[in-house]
Amino acid sequence: xxxxxxxxxxxxxxxxxxxxxxxxxxxxxxxxxxxxxxxxxxxxxxxxxxxxxxxxxxxxxxxxxxxxxxxxxxxxxxxxxxxxxxxxxxxxxxxxxxxxxxxxxxxxxxxxxxxxxxxxxxxxxxxxxxxxxxxxxxxxxxxxxxxxxxxxxxxxxxxxxxxxxxxxxxxxxxxxxxxxxxxxxxxxxxxxxxxxxxxxxxxxxxxxxxxxxxxxxxxxxxxxxxxxxxxxxxxxxxxxxxxxxx
Amino acid sequence: xxxxxxxxxxxxxxxxxxxxxxxxxxxxxxxxxxxxxxxxxxxxxxxxxxxxxxxxxxxxxxxxxxxxxxxxxxxxxxxxxxxxxxxxxxxxxxxxxxxxxxxxxxxxxxxxxxxxxxxxxxxxxxxxxxxxxxxxxxxxxxxxxxxxxxxxxxxxxxxxxxxxxxxxxxxxxxxxxxxxxxxxxxxxxxxxxxxxxxxxxxxxxxxxxxxxxxxxxxxxxxxxxxxxxxxxxxxxxxxxxxxxxx
Numbered sequence: 001x002x003x004x005x006x007x008x009x010x011x012x013x014x015x016x017x018x019x020x021x022x023x024x025x026x027x028x029x030x031x032x033x034x035x036x037x038x039x040x041x042x043x044x045x046x047x048x049x050x051x052x053x054x055x056x057x058x059x060x061x062x063x064x065x066x067x068x069x070x071x072x073x074x075x076x077x078x079x080x081x082x083x084x085x086x087x088x089x090x091x092x093x094x095x096x097x098x099x100x101x102x103x104x105x106x107x108x109x110x111x112x113x114x115x116x117x118x119x120x121x122x123x124x125x126x127x128x129x130x131x132x133x134x135x136x137x138x139x140x141x142x143x144x145x146x147x148x149x150x151x152x153x154x155x156x157x158x159x160x161x162x163x164x165x166x167x168x169x170x171x172x173x174x175x176x177x178x179x180x181x182x183x184x185x186x187x188x189x190x191x192x193x194x195x196x197x198x199x200x201x202x203x204x205x206x207x208x209x210x211x212x213x214x215x216x217x218x219x220x221x222x223x224x225x226x227x228x229x230x231x232x233x234x235x236x237x238x239x240x241x242x243x244x245x246x
Numbered sequence: 247x248x249x250x251x252x253x254x255x256x257x258x259x260x261x262x263x264x265x266x267x268x269x270x271x272x273x274x275x276x277x278x279x280x281x282x283x284x285x286x287x288x289x290x291x292x293x294x295x296x297x298x299x300x301x302x303x304x305x306x307x308x309x310x311x312x313x314x315x316x317x318x319x320x321x322x323x324x325x326x327x328x329x330x331x332x333x334x335x336x337x338x339x340x341x342x343x344x345x346x347x348x349x350x351x352x353x354x355x356x357x358x359x360x361x362x363x364x365x366x367x368x369x370x371x372x373x374x375x376x377x378x379x380x381x382x383x384x385x386x387x388x389x390x391x392x393x394x395x396x397x398x399x400x401x402x403x404x405x406x407x408x409x410x411x412x413x414x415x416x417x418x419x420x421x422x423x424x425x426x427x428x429x430x431x432x433x434x435x436x437x438x439x440x441x442x443x444x445x446x447x448x449x450x451x452x453x454x455x456x457x458x459x460x461x462x463x464x465x466x467x468x469x470x471x472x473x474x475x476x477x478x479x480x481x482x483x484x485x486x487x488x489x490x491x492x
Contacts, residue, residue: 075468101475103467137470177423177486221349221491222321224383229347229478236482240423245467 100132114199346378
């Protein structure tokens with residue numbers, strides 16, 4: 001791991017495949033990381049697994065890489081969405097990064113009644129997702145959807161997708177883990193995790209969320225967690241009980 | 247919660263108790279937070295629970311608070327240590343903050359063979375722990391011990407304290423959660439969680455750790471987690487399976 005550059009590219013990867021570099025990629029590989037002709041690196045594109053590749057041509061504004069051999073099979077994350085209210089910029093970046101490490105397929109920012117944040121830059125969030133995937137050894141990059149209102153997201157919610165509703169107001173209620181483990185036998189299929197803003201959910205939001213058949217409300221312990229802590233904790237419980245940590 | 251100042255003080259708290267303020271506290275309460283005489287705030291000292299208090303005297307360099315009534319009983323975290331290798335400054339701060347939110351009694355920084363970090367400022371880490379406790383509603387502040395070498399910590403390890411050894415090299419091994427749940431019936435007593443540096447543990451370190459009776463090695467999923475993510479994930483699993491999230 002240490003030292004080997006790992007790069008996400010939007011280009012097919014395969015035995016002997018050549019990959020022409022864009023200017024920004026060439027700057028990063030040759031200007032920043034100081035790779036020379038013949039240097040090895042790892043590539044992934046979200047579809048073809050991870051490939052060991054070599055620098056074939058170095059240029060100031062471009063260059064060429066060549067795929068040598070697959071170093072890792074493509075591995076999709078579980079079909080899990082993280083639905084989260086954007087918080088402050090650094091925290092939102094952190095949530096995106098952690099979601100990639102923890103194994104999420106799709107990130108859906110939502111605006112709730114108590115959401116109070118700087119505007120989410122979706123383009124930046126996508127770049128953070130790519131960087132996190134490069135660093136954590138993932139072979140995929142989760143999608144980052146455009147933010148939408150929670151109420152509208154729920155209007156169109158696909159009924160087969162279960163929703164783990166992380167509700168601070170449940171603190172002291174039933175154990176999150178026991179609830180998830182009880183679902184283990186019958187819970188195949190898609191899931192989403194919903195993390196609210198720092199102020200929690202409004203009463204109308206909570207009432208609506210609790211009224212759905214697909215909703216599973218859980219508490220995350222007796223203390224108040226920040227949004228990004230709650231995201232990692234909920235993802236841990238889900239992955240350990242139902243996901244790819246089993 | 248929203249808006250009410252919550253302050254850690256090193257002073258006994260009780261019915262009618264007056265608390266003289268130091269200069270920095272007065273500056274924070276009256277200069278920064280703009281509290282006036284009669285304003286309400288919450289106090290805790292790590293021993294006497296949380297108290298609703300009132301500003302009795304406002305001064306430029308001091309002031310006096312008076313305790314009105316206890317708003318929360320004292321609640322100690324589980325007897326859990328987080329043993330972690332300091333990483334970059336922002337990440338270390340994050341680990342301290344998350345440990346408080348997640349409920350840790352004692353933070354022990356350790357230097358491992360692959361630890362490669364700026365020097366840990368223990369005084370700063372203690373301030374971060376206090377701030378985190380003020381924000382997350384805890385009535386305690388975990389201790390932050392002076393850093394020591396992992397080898398020496400293990401030389402003096404108390405045999406009754408079980409050690410959850412989070413080992414990246416175990417990825418793909420047995421499920422962390424299953425292992426912890428299996429311990430539920432017989433695992434009363436003190437625990438510690440050990441999180442390594444970004445480069446993981448050296449082979450001699452791993453061999454030594456695995457050789458102890460008190461060690462429980464676990465993997466945290468199939469992806470590489472950053473140190474701070476691993477800390478939150480391990481704390482989540484422990485709290486959910488054995489701690490105060492049950």
